[in-house]
């Protein structure tokens with residue numbers, strides 16, 4: 429870990445010397461962050477002292493660079509990011525773009541902004557969920573003109589359900605289809621930020637999202653930021669982050685012209701505190717796959733592999749995998765796909781790199797054997813808990 433911090437710091441210094449200050453700031457912060465984590469687990473007082481000195485150095489340098497960048501000279505000289513997109517009042521363009529760039533940089537370490545590439549057809553079953561996500565996310569972003577007057581989009585949407593059933597997939601498919609700027613935040617990452625950086629990060633995130641609207645902010649594992657107040661040990665910092673997040677999500681409501689939507693996902697909905705829960709106006713239950721969906725998932729996850737399976741075999745597999753999640757099935761498939769390769773390898777047939785090998789088809793027997801070994805993750809009693817929660821708070 430220490431070594432890693434040193435590498436980041438060295439990179440920071442190089443960037444700093446090359447005048448690439450924004451990237452340098454990120455690297456300095458990253459190095460400091462790592463050291464802060466490192467110090468937590470280190471018991472050697474000399475080492476702790478040394479690290480603390482380094483942390484201070486990095487933070488000071490990062491702050492100095494930030495101050496430099498936000499100075500008047502830096503603003504004027506920095507090129508406008510996209511001159512074709514006028515923003516703000518006349519004369520302000522340069523300043524806004526420079527600020528925008530700075531904000532973008534500040535969130536780039538923790539928040540992914542590139543678009544995923546998941547198509548609806550990659551997701552088996554979940555017809556109702558797909559429709560709900562289309563109505564709540566895709567349409568408001570693609571056709572905002574439909575959502576005027578009383579027909580307002582829901583500002584917050586929560587996907588909940590057992591692990592491995594397609595929540596993250598649905599979010600990605602929605603983002604792929606609507607071509608909005610997609611921000612993907614792991615809520616656990618938000619919390620692990622140091623020294624009040626979480627708060628800055630959150631506020632930058634929503635600012636950038638507003639600038640780049642239409643935007644979709646996807647907050648995965650939302651339960652980890654917002655566990656029920658008072659339960660467990662929460663520091664003052666965590667509470668502040670929560671409160672701020674609540675405010676930001678609340679604030680989203682007031683922007684009508686260009687849609688900005690918040691999509692949360694969780695497999696522990698009962699842990700979300702009521703204040704946060706109420707911000708998510710629409711709650712969509714993503715259940716375990718039903719039988720036809722399971723057949724579809726087996727097909728998707730064996731696509732492109734030589735297979736002796738017929739349609740009726742997929743139906744048999746679906747019947748035999750009752751209670752399995754999409755992820756369980758995908759694990760079964762990965763295991764099965766390896767069986768023919770493993771057989772060849774154990775027979776010593778893969779040793780000669782030039783020798784052509786013929787890999788046999790996967791068959792029903794391989795699957796039945798593997799299903800016996802890989803058991804479903806979600807048990808009956810937990811499932812009941814989801815269903816009860818869905819009945820109380822959800823839609824499906």
Ligand SMILES: Nc1ncnc2c1ncn2[C@@H]1O[C@H](COP(=O)(O)OP(=O)(O)OP(=O)(O)O)[C@@H](O)[C@H]1O
Nearest residue numbers: 550551552591592593594595596597695754755758
């Ligand atoms: N309906 C489905 N169709 C095809 N593949 C699926 C489906 N559901 C789940 N999978 C497979 O399971 C994996 C996990 O799904 P995903 O990440 O969407 O689960 P999740 O609901 O977000 O789980 P978690 O609550 O653990 O985050 C996917 O990457 C995919 O391979």
Ligand SMILES: [Mg+2]
Nearest residue numbers: 595596648693
């Ligand atoms: Mg997920």
